[in-house]
Every structure is written in C-alpha cells, then in structure tokens.
Amino acid sequence: MTHLEIRSLSVDLGARRVLQGIDLPLEPGRLTVLIGPNGAGKTTLLRAMAGLVRPSSGEVVLNGAPVTRMQASARAQAIAYLPQGGGIAWPLPVASVVALGRLPHGEEPDRLPPEGRTAVAASLHSVGLEGFESRPATSLSGGERARMLLARALATQAPVLLADEPVAALDPRHQLIVLGGLKACARAGATVVAILHDLNLAARFADRIVLLDQGKIEAFGSPEAVLTETRLAASFGIRARVTQEAGGLLVVARDPLPYA
16 A cells, blocks of 8 residues: 655745645545645645655655655656646657556557556546547647546556646536546545645545645645635635535635735
8 A cells, every 4th residue: 555645845946935834644545635726835735746846844755755765767656647738749649648658667658568558448438538549649629638648647557646637628527527537546546636726526526625825734634624614715715605415515606805
C-alpha cells in the first residue's frame, strides 16, 4: 500500500511564499479534492506532491522517502501527474499518445506487451474514448484532448494520481464519466488527488476535501464538514446556500460579497 504524506510544507516562488506549513496525510483508496479561490496555492501544492517543486521547508514523503530525492524513473512509476491545459503538437494516433503512459515501465509505445495493451484499453474506456484509438490527437476537440491526456496518466497505473482541473474543459456528461473514473481508480487502491472548481462536483465525488486559502489549509475533512456557508463566505467571498438533498450536498452560490 502506497502512503503519501505532506509534512510542514512551505514553498516560496521567487520572493513570495505560496504555501505555508501544510500538513496533510493522503490515504490510499480515497479521492481527495483540493478547492480554494484563485491564487490559493492549489497547483503549487499538487506540483510539490509530484516532486516538481522543491520545498523551502518541510517535505512530501512517499512511503518514507522524500519525493524530491527519488530517482526520476522510480517517481514516474509511483506518481502520475496530469497538469492543467496540457497539449499535443504531433498528429500521433490517440492510442499512441495514451501508450506513452507505459514509458515509466520500460515499455515501448509501439511494442506494448499484453499488460500494456490492457492498461491502454482500460484507460481509454474509463474516459469514454473507445473508438478513438486511430484518430490523430491533433484532430480532437479541447475536451477530447483533455480526456486523452488523462487516459495517458491513467495508463501509467501509478499508485498515486494527481490531476489538476481534469474536468475543466469537459461537458457535464464527460465530467461525470471522468470523475467516476477517478473515483473508481481510488476505490481500486490508488491515492487520487484532484483540483476542482465546481463545488457541487467536489461535494458529490470527494471522499475528503482540502480547502486552501492564501497558501494555508483552512479546512480538511468530509464534504459536509468543509463546505459550510461560513467557510465559503470567508474563503471564496460568496454568499451561498448549502443544503442536503436526496442526491447529496448541494451548493448554490447566491451573491458575491463586497470586497473587504
């Protein structure tokens, strides 16, 4: 079982402190969602988890080892990272792009062994891209491209999956498909962390929510514990109504609060 933990993490970018004193245990088998206003430090925190940002103090530890000290090959096998707004410049077939997710395992994308082919097929299925295998990646719509890149990350079959706004470019149906896939990945034993801006999707799919504001954790817990009207007012500057409906927690943003 893979365990990822953040210990007293602070990160400076230039002269600005972006994250301050972050302590966060991340459990396998759960989908953890990061929320917070723009500039709260969500992407920096996700990049630090992936070992792409060096802490100013503290550390991110994977099975007892700081991720920044891991060999790149070992880290690539253990942590799959999906950045926001990724692109593809070459007209490779979709299946070939997704097969790049098998590189950390030493598999050649055009000569995949049976386990690699199975991983690619399962990843395409989980994001709703079955039948797209031979299409040029450059011919896809923005939403289709986003799903293809997520499938590439899923094909790695890493025990840790970090996704930065994985549903931002998707229509409602495919938002549900992708988040359902991430939830299934967590249920299969992975540690899955995703940044979301849609609070209702966070409420529906998250096992745990982390609310970041000004580089600090303001709340961490179940959706019901974190998504309160008081916290939404303080961190997002909105007057919201939060109710428990038959389908789960419902968050309705009613009005922006005046600037302090």
